[in-house]
Amino acid sequence: ADVLAMREPHDIAVEMPGESESNATPDSSAPSPSPPPTVTFEQAAALLAPPYLKSSVATFEKPSAIQAQAWPLAFRGYDMVGIAKTGSGKTLAFALPAIAHVVSCRAREESGEVPKPASPLKFLALAPTRELCTQIAGVVDG
Numbered sequence: 001a002d003v004l005a006m007r008e009p010h011d012i013a014v015e016m017p018g019e020s021e022s023n024a025t026p027d028s029s030a031p032s033p034s035p036p037p038t039v040t041f042e043q044a045a046a047l048l049a050p051p052y053l054k055s056s057v058a059t060f061e062k063p064s065a066i067q068a069q070a071w072p073l074a075f076r077g078y079d080m081v082g083i084a085k086t087g088s089g090k091t092l093a094f095a096l097p098a099i100a101h102v103v104s105c106r107a108r109e110e111s112g113e114v115p116k117p118a119s120p121l122k123f124l125a126l127a128p129t130r131e132l133c134t135q136i137a138g139v140v141d142g
Contacts, residue, residue, distance in 0.1 A: 003036045010065035012037075014073070035072035038063060047075045050103070053096050064089030071097060091139040098123040099140070 007014070014034040038044035040062055048054050048071075057063070063071065066084040073080050074097035084090050102122040108114045125140075127133045 006037050006039055006065075006068065012065065012069050014069065016078075035076060037065075037068040038071055039068050044071055047071050047100075048096070050100065052103075053100060056092060056096060064093070066090055067093045070094065074098075075100065077101075091136050094125070095136070095140050098125070 006012075016034045038047065041048065041057060041060075044063060048057060062068075064084075065088070066082050067089045070080060070082050070093035074094060082090055082093055084093075105114075105122050109116045125133075125136055127136055
């Protein structure tokens with residue numbers, strides 16, 4: 001019920017692999033196997049534990065709606081598509097899990113746990129315009 005109470009006003013629908021589309025709609029009363037949203041930074045503490053991630057959100061009061069739902073999915077390695085308005089926090093919704101993934105991959109490679117791949121590419125963000133690419137790079141580099 002709490003999950004639906006968060007998702008419904010923000011028009012959030014989550015469809016997990018193998019889940020019927022009827023269970024993914026915000027007004028569904030069926031329980032969803034998707035991870036619940038993290039509506040506070042306290043709930044997201046384990047996801048945002050590394051200092052370089054904590055500092056990225058230090059000035060915000062709480063995760064935005066897209067961050068609240070995206071982080072539990074993306075930090076668990078699920079592919080996802082997030083659609084939200086300009087200024088809604090989409091960039092940090094995908095960039096923080098991506099940065100954590102890159103850092104984790106590099107650490108495993110440097111420790112010898114996994115071999116270094118031929119390509120160093122771990123994360124690719126595509127955007128439809130150069131302006132948006134520059135904006136995303138500014139947020140990620142910031």
